[in-house]
Amino acid sequence: MLLNIENVEKSHVSGGSRVAVLRGVSLSLEAGETVALTGESGSGKSTCLHLCAGLDRPDAGRIVVVGCDLARADDATLAGLRRGTVGLIFQQFNLIPSLTVRANLAFQARLSGRDDPDWCGELAMRLGLEGLHDRYPEQLSGGQQQRVAIGRALAARPALILADEPTGNLDEATGDAVLDLMLELVAESGAGLLMVTHSPRLAGRLGRRVRLTGGRLA
Numbered sequence: 001m002l003l004n005i006e007n008v009e010k011s012h013v014s015g016g017s018r019v020a021v022l023r024g025v026s027l028s029l030e031a032g033e034t035v036a037l038t039g040e041s042g043s044g045k046s047t048c049l050h051l052c053a054g055l056d057r058p059d060a061g062r063i064v065v066v067g068c069d070l071a072r073a074d075d076a077t078l079a080g081l082r083r084g085t086v087g088l089i090f091q092q093f094n095l096i097p098s099l100t101v102r103a104n105l106a107f108q109a110r111l112s113g114r115d116d117p118d119w120c121g122e123l124a125m126r127l128g129l130e131g132l133h134d135r136y137p138e139q140l141s142g143g144q145q146q147r148v149a150i151g152r153a154l155a156a157r158p159a160l161i162l163a164d165e166p167t168g169n170l171d172e173a174t175g176d177a178v179l180d181l182m183l184e185l186v187a188e189s190g191a192g193l194l195m196v197t198h199s200p201r202l203a204g205r206l207g208r209r210v211r212l213t214g215g216r217l218a
């Protein structure tokens with residue numbers, strides 16, 4: 001199993017009071033599975049993804065990512081997991097500003113120890129980034145940056161991809177094309193995908209759909 005979330009609870013403190021966001025969330029994902037995580041704004045989708053990436057810790061419950069029990073992992077193990085095993089496509093974890101598009105892709109691949117210039121070149125081509133190789137992130141549109149962020153996440157050939165609205169910055173046609181490509185690459189690599197989306201249309205294109213409501217998954 002790629003991802004196993006068992007009875008996870010998480011609350012955030014805001015304005016001095018504690019708000020329970022996740023109240024016993026359980027979900028598992030097998031290799032090759034694609035799951036859409038939906039729910040109203042504020043329902044806890046990003047919180048859930050951050051916990052799965054080990055960027056935050058649950059108050060209760062257990063999360064196992066590719067055999068690694070996150071509660072028992074130290075910071076170095078969590079960092080190692082994010083370098084190669086898990087690919088993150090989060091809006092707030094964007095590109096490295098001082099590196100070109102080509103270098104942003106290569107950097108992630110090198111970090112994971114899977115440096116493969118041919119694969120990075122193929123990703124860039126399939127994401128429509130040819131011609132932008134030597135540009136820096138600030139010289140790209142929001143949608144182009146998002147496509148580089150997707151390429152960067154895939155460059156290390158992760159076993160699990162966690163994506164928070166990965167096509168949120170793109171127009172409908174480009175978003176569809178990018179999702180097509182993500183699903184194609186996920187299928188080719190046998191990776192799993194857990195993707196947050198607000199769009200029922202995009203959610204419908206994934207293998208399974210779960211909805212966060214009242215702190216639980218339905």
Ligand SMILES: Nc1ncnc2c1ncn2[C@@H]1O[C@H](COP(=O)(O)OP(=O)(O)OP(=O)(O)O)[C@@H](O)[C@H]1O
Nearest residue numbers: 012013014021039040041042043044045046047048
């Ligand atoms: N670091 C934090 N500190 C305090 N409250 C937080 C924090 N992060 C999230 N929250 C609160 O927890 C709740 C869930 O937030 P989260 O971002 O997980 O929801 P979401 O479903 O991803 O929302 P959206 O669809 O709008 O992105 C919200 O009420 C939010 O205000």
